[in-house]
Amino acid sequence: MGGNRTTRLPPPPFSVQKNKRKVSHVTAADTKAAGPPVPVPRAPKGTGPRPAPDKGISGSGRKMRKKGELLPYLLILPALVAVAAVYAFPLAKTVIMSFQDMGRKELWTGESPPWVGFEQFTNILGDGEFWSVTGRTVVFMVVCVGLTMGIGLLLALLMTRLTTWVRLVLTAALVAAWSMPLMVAASIFRWLSDSDYGLINTLIAKVVGEDFLGHNWFLDPKQGFAIIALLVVWGAIPFVVITLYAALTQVPKELEEAAALDGANAPAVFRFVTWPVIRPVFTMVATLSVIWDFNVFGQIWLLRGNKPEPEYETLGLYSFSKAFESTSFSQGTAIALITVLLLSGVAVYYLRQLMKTGEVE
């Protein structure tokens, strides 16, 4: 078994492409050779992620600034202003509002709301409902991410073993599912699970023989969340499969074959050859899924006809209904802030993954 060889595997797909083309910088390149000569691996097909600039150049950053000192700042200025206006400012305002008590009156009169310190947070954290909503959100996220990543990985592996035309058919199906706007996808699933004329009930009645006609899937939140999870997972799988498949095509065939010839069975080949190569991509996709599924809003909102019952509230909806139904905007922002804090760990982890693979350079 060539197990030990895994440590000597070529670097993950992204770093393979890192040196694809050397990037020099306008003036830095004039004065300085761009780092030590690196053997350039044959570039894989496709555009691939951008090559990271050579580390060797970074020392000359100061020289750079002398010449084009202002230009880059001028170029990013509009973007900076825009991002500040629509992200940074609202985020700051979320923080501020969480320590105030802004209700309907303050919204319409424009009076500045009174400061209440940590009252919103103590209220929320002392409310049993908050904890059950948080628990529900976490469980829902874990189930969705688990299903998405599990099925996604299996399908991606399956795709490497398909005949070309079957793979094309499957890709087309995935892209079709992927391209459904959320609103449309939710409408389809609402129609499929309709209690009177929905196909799901008809099929269960016909195939299983149970009397399911008129069955309302959303009376019991467990069944309701099953339908919602189905929608979420169905919508997320195409992205996961296509991304993981792209990573799998970077796994050197020779290595897999060599391992197989050396007597490794299929699971061992996967474990020691394939997995190490696709792991960075897998981790990144999984992290993104965690964030997305934690923030699931639209699917639940739309399947519950724009007014989800309390049993269907996840953190996002809970914050929304506090703000817009109970018009306690400060409660809403405080819950949103707690969500941001809960997710910040995941976000930082994601960022570190990106930096490791050389995406942020």
Place this chain on the structure above:
Amino acid sequence: MSTSTAPSPAGAGQDLRPDRKKSRWHYDVIGLLTAVLMAFPVYWLVISALRPNHEIRSYDQTLWPSSLTFDNFARAVEQENFATAVQSSLVVSVTAVVGGMIIATLAALAIGRFRFFGRKALLMVLILVQMLPPTAMLIPIYAQLNAIGGLDEYWGLIVVYLVSTLPFAIVMIRGFVVNIPVELEESAMVDGCTRMGAFRRVIFPLLAPGLAAASIFALVNAWNEYLFAYILINDNSKYTLNVWLMTFTTERGTDYGALMAASTLIALPVVVFFMIIQKKMATGLTSGAVKG
């Protein structure tokens, strides 16, 4: 194993991929079944849109309709505010994308071509803001727009969409910028082009495919967005298409036939665009450049 493809498991020494050849047939069947499952909701959307209404309101749903009709489409198009909704969606998303692409290209050039203080921090911020939960943004933006009279106005929505395209568009376009050899730009400048001229004559044409991909992606995102549209616009005649879809559900129930027809109409341009940029998207997404 009814196919005759696998030559001989016995002579395994010859066959470098014995496993693969032997059971491809087997995998292909699973692959096709998966394709059917994944595509089924889309099929159901289209077929329900084309089905006569009496079959929709029936306890006996059939996989294939007895006849095809465009009645549902007619009802969908005649639904109140259809024309204004199309107009709203087009105005808002096209303006947002055009504005967004200009700003994003400038920023991407700066990040891809220059090394300046704060460059890495800027990239990180751009990636991080994409992970903020929508409600964290929605409440303060709503309050702010309310204070400055931006509710029920296209421009409020346009600004929100424009900026939300920026993070991924900048990261994505930057990827194309760093792939254009700087030498091209330099030689243009040696030959007498100004920096602007070099950009216009050399960089821009090479950047065009990247810009096209990024703008299609941005367009699709803006076209599909509905939460901000729902909250920030209350005027029926300014609803975007996604919000307009909700008008098919009334107290008396949902007109599923018309809803499916309208949904088909909304999804159609997106599907076409997706097919065009599908390849690019996969690479863009692997690099964490894009938020779905």
